[in-house]
Amino acid sequence: VFSASDTWTALQRVRKARPLVHSIVNHVTMNTVANGLLALGASPVMARTAEEVADVVAIAAALVVNIGTPSPASAAAMKIAADRAAALGVPWVLDPVGAGAVAFRTDLALDLCRRSPTAIRGNGSEIMALAGGNVTREKGVDSAHGADEALAAARALAARCGAVVAVTGAVDHVTDGTRVVSIRNGDPMMARVTGVGCVGSALAAAFLAAGGLAPLDAVAAALLVLGVAGEAAAEDSPGPGTLNWRLMDALYCLDGDMLAARTRIG
Amino acid sequence: VFSASDTWTALQRVRKARPLVHSIVNHVTMNTVANGLLALGASPVMARTAEEVADVVAIAAALVVNIGTPSPASAAAMKIAADRAAALGVPWVLDPVGAGAVAFRTDLALDLCRRSPTAIRGNGSEIMALAGGNVTREKGVDSAHGADEALAAARALAARCGAVVAVTGAVDHVTDGTRVVSIRNGDPMMARVTGVGCVGSALAAAFLAAGGLAPLDAVAAALLVLGVAGEAAAEDSPGPGTLNWRLMDALYCLDGDMLAARTRIG
Amino acid sequence: VFSASDTWTALQRVRKARPLVHSIVNHVTMNTVANGLLALGASPVMARTAEEVADVVAIAAALVVNIGTPSPASAAAMKIAADRAAALGVPWVLDPVGAGAVAFRTDLALDLCRRSPTAIRGNGSEIMALAGGNVTREKGVDSAHGADEALAAARALAARCGAVVAVTGAVDHVTDGTRVVSIRNGDPMMARVTGVGCVGSALAAAFLAAGGLAPLDAVAAALLVLGVAGEAAAEDSPGPGTLNWRLMDALYCLDGDMLAARTRIG
Numbered sequence: 163v164f165s166a167s168d169t170w171t172a173l174q175r176v177r178k179a180r181p182l183v184h185s186i187v188n189h190v191t192m193n194t195v196a197n198g199l200l201a202l203g204a205s206p207v208m209a210r211t212a213e214e215v216a217d218v219v220a221i222a223a224a225l226v227v228n229i230g231t232p233s234p235a236s237a238a239a240m241k242i243a244a245d246r247a248a249a250l251g252v253p254w255v256l257d258p259v260g261a262g263a264v265a266f267r268t269d270l271a272l273d274l275c276r277r278s279p280t281a282i283r284g285n286g287s288e289i290m291a292l293a294g295g296n297v298t299r300e301k302g303v304d305s306a307h308g309a310d311e312a313l314a315a316a317r318a319l320a321a322r323c324g325a326v327v328a329v330t331g332a333v334d335h336v337t338d339g340t341r342v343v344s345i346r347n348g349d350p351m352m353a354r355v356t357g358v359g360c361v362g363s364a365l366a367a368a369f370l371a372a373g374g375l376a377p378l379d380a381v382a383a384a385l386l387v388l389g390v391a392g393e394a395a396a397e398d399s400p401g402p403g404t405l406n407w408r409l410m411d412a413l414y415c416l417d418g419d420m421l422a423a424r425t426r427i428g
Numbered sequence: 429v430f431s432a433s434d435t436w437t438a439l440q441r442v443r444k445a446r447p448l449v450h451s452i453v454n455h456v457t458m459n460t461v462a463n464g465l466l467a468l469g470a471s472p473v474m475a476r477t478a479e480e481v482a483d484v485v486a487i488a489a490a491l492v493v494n495i496g497t498p499s500p501a502s503a504a505a506m507k508i509a510a511d512r513a514a515a516l517g518v519p520w521v522l523d524p525v526g527a528g529a530v531a532f533r534t535d536l537a538l539d540l541c542r543r544s545p546t547a548i549r550g551n552g553s554e555i556m557a558l559a560g561g562n563v564t565r566e567k568g569v570d571s572a573h574g575a576d577e578a579l580a581a582a583r584a585l586a587a588r589c590g591a592v593v594a595v596t597g598a599v600d601h602v603t604d605g606t607r608v609v610s611i612r613n614g615d616p617m618m619a620r621v622t623g624v625g626c627v628g629s630a631l632a633a634a635f636l637a638a639g640g641l642a643p644l645d646a647v648a649a650a651l652l653v654l655g656v657a658g659e660a661a662a663e664d665s666p667g668p669g670t671l672n673w674r675l676m677d678a679l680y681c682l683d684g685d686m687l688a689a690r691t692r693i694g
Numbered sequence: 695v696f697s698a699s700d701t702w703t704a705l706q707r708v709r710k711a712r713p714l715v716h717s718i719v720n721h722v723t724m725n726t727v728a729n730g731l732l733a734l735g736a737s738p739v740m741a742r743t744a745e746e747v748a749d750v751v752a753i754a755a756a757l758v759v760n761i762g763t764p765s766p767a768s769a770a771a772m773k774i775a776a777d778r779a780a781a782l783g784v785p786w787v788l789d790p791v792g793a794g795a796v797a798f799r800t801d802l803a804l805d806l807c808r809r810s811p812t813a814i815r816g817n818g819s820e821i822m823a824l825a826g827g828n829v830t831r832e833k834g835v836d837s838a839h840g841a842d843e844a845l846a847a848a849r850a851l852a853a854r855c856g857a858v859v860a861v862t863g864a865v866d867h868v869t870d871g872t873r874v875v876s877i878r879n880g881d882p883m884m885a886r887v888t889g890v891g892c893v894g895s896a897l898a899a900a901f902l903a904a905g906g907l908a909p910l911d912a913v914a915a916a917l918l919v920l921g922v923a924g925e926a927a928a929e930d931s932p933g934p935g936t937l938n939w940r941l942m943d944a945l946y947c948l949d950g951d952m953l954a955a956r957t958r959i960g
Contacts, residue, residue, distance in 0.1 A: 182833065188474075189458060189476075190458050190459055192722050193723065196888035201935065206835075207792070207834030208721075210721075211763075213798045214764075214797070217798070221795065221831050221832055231477075232479075234479065260475070263484075264480045266479045301448065301471065302448045302472075302487065302488070304471050354467060356463050356466060357459070400677050402467050403673030403675065406935070407938060408935060411932050411934070412933070412935075414932075454740075455721055455724060456724050456740050457725065459725055497740055497741065497742055499743040499767065530741060531746070568737055568739030568753065568754070569737075569739050570737050619732075620946065621732065622725060622729050623725070666946075666947060667942060667946035667947055668942050669942025669944075670939060672729070673939060
């Protein structure tokens with residue numbers, strides 16, 4: 163079963179291996195994602211043009227594809243990178259930002275789902291949209307649907323794609339279609355900083371890269387680390403400006419004691 | 429007349445409505461703009477490709493178009509978004525970054541001015557360039573001309589475009605061509621953080637989205653909130669690194685008492 | 695000989711002149727680079743499309759071309775900007791992010807090397823790749839080779855290109871092929887914040903713009919300022935989140951006394 167102590171072991175493995183995580187991430191949050199990976203102890207490389215993504219996947223230990231702020235050119239690069247990762251056995255994570263809210267993104271996310279992602283992480287609306295449900299579009303890239311409401315959709319999507327699916331929100335649920343790990347860490351103020359969800363997807367790629375855990379547990383470990391770091395960061399933060407940088411410090415400082423003391427799973 | 433108490437009422441309205449603000453913003457400052465909107469209490473969505481901007485405008489409560497780091501592709505998307513906003517009655521704000529300094533941007537900004545923006549916010553050089561004046565180009569995207577020097581240009585531009593025009597600097601002037609509101613808040617150190625002006629334009633879109641005020645007063649409310657938050661943030665900041673995150677905290681924490689105590693208008 | 699006191703004089707010159715630094719910088723770090731230049735006292739303008747870069751170079755005091763996250767469109771703009779700078783005598787700095795790790799970037803960097811850069815700043819792997827050596831690709835945009843290991847390559851590259859070459863790492867070496875200045879400031883935690891190297895290249899452009907020093911000394915001055923600011927920022931930082939903003943404060947506050955007290959060169 164998933165545990166804080168296995169998460170701590172896996173985090174140490176990430177810090178030792180410093181896995182190269184190829185991160186194709188939207189323009190809004192790519193700086194935050196790069197800093198999150200560096201704070202954790204991984205090494206980001208953020209190539210995003212069709213001319214180089216296949217070469218970068220070939221040297222990477224994992225790939226994350228985040229579809230926010232897409233363009234036809236970046237969508238083409240995402241598909242090349244996903245196919246290359248699947249062909250080489252490089253684990254890869256799909257972050258379907260805005261799926262369900264905008265047709266171009268829904269279509270792109272559905273296309274990428276068919277390219278054998280190892281894991282998919284999204285909010286309630288995004289996961290429900292990919293599972294074929296009708297979702298409220300009026301919140302844009304924020305979710306109109308809670309993670310609990312989306313759990314059934316997450317299970318169905320996991321079964322259909324053969325991927326681990328994480329639906330994150332006040333509670334994070336991670337499932338492979340059968341098992342479910344639920345993480346109750348985090349803080350509502352984290353939603354006031356852009357890119358925290360994107361960081362979660364990238365950390366999932368880093369934990370998948372480091373190996374030693376089943377994919378479900380690796381994704382859950384990443385989200386537990388983010389949730390614990392985020393709630394520790396939020397505790398002394400008067401607002402999201404402080405939370406933003408304290409989150410990076412917490413990812414850097416996080417240790418087994420803090421994980422053991424704060425973990426709320428089940 | 430414009431007042432701190434109306435601004436406080438409007439800010440509460442923004443926080444309650446959490447308006448979706450479609451933000452087409454330059455690559456340098458889009459992270460800062462997204463965080464500024466989230467800190468205020470609005471919800472940013474930053475789609476910027478021609479394939480999706482019309483769909484996003486249709487679900488948005490307001491649009492901001494910031495022309496910094498333009499490309500032919502993003503310029504095309506900006507025009508589609510602006511036209512869609514005008515057609516649907518979605519209020520939209522133009523931020524003409526670098527107009528007057530670079531011909532490509534001057535032309536793009538002038539084109540967008542003809543697509544019925546609700547408001548235009550720029551520095552002295554940008555507003556003077558759009559009003560048809562000769563401006564010193566040697567400062568790039570920084571202004572070679574103070575806001576006071578540009579007030580007549582702002583009035584003329586407002587009359588010509590039927591838009592509210594805000595020219596910001598040491599003093600911010602907001603005009604519809606007839607009335608003028610002048611805001612004397614803020615701190616010089618704010619100019620040492622990239623994107624603070626861009627945040628102002630995005631907050632203007634959020635206040636326009638929330639309704640309840642005439643457009644002139646909505647734009648002035650946004651700039652007053654930014655000025656008060658910025659000067660509060662600057663007070664204890666040894667440098668612009670601190671100011672950057674304190675500004676986000678201040679936007680999040682700002683309340684009616686702080687507005688009443690600090691507002692300097694007239 | 696290069697000295698802390700000359701660096702202080704040059705820094706005062708930058709702050710007085712506020713040089714316009716045209717910065718074509720990758721999408722991950724462009725916000726950090728803009729804030730670094732503003733904190734130092736320079737004025738960034740970050741135009742990156744072929745339609746405007748020639749016009750921007752013409753009003754700029756210096757140019758930095760950073761090839762991270764390249765695309766065919768941005769590569770074309772970089773070449774136009776570099777040629778324009780060389781033609782106008784505007785000093786320009788090449789930052790060959792990821793050269794050696796990805797063929798598209800190696801080719802682009804080699805092409806740009808032939809367009810008369812005033813200076814080139816990279817990590818060990820990047821400089822060794824440009825000098826024609828075989829490098830380990832597995833670290834992506836991080837270096838698999840220390841700066842000391844790359845010093846001979848830096849000398850050879852400087853001689854071949856007629857440029858100042860800086861290879862940065864635990865120690866920073868700056869050479870024109872004959873003289874070498876070695877800077878032993880900085881802190882390992884700086885590598886946990888994305889874009890610190892990119893800031894170094896941009897500060898080099900700002901110091902070249904301000905004049906008064908030989909190019910070798912101007913580049914060394916920029917890296918000394920960054921190293922001293924970075925180690926001062928790191929001292930009280932529990933992690934890279936704090937270091938990130940403290941670095942900006944330190945660039946803003948840095949004075950002759952701090953430079954004199956901390957400088958470790960030779």
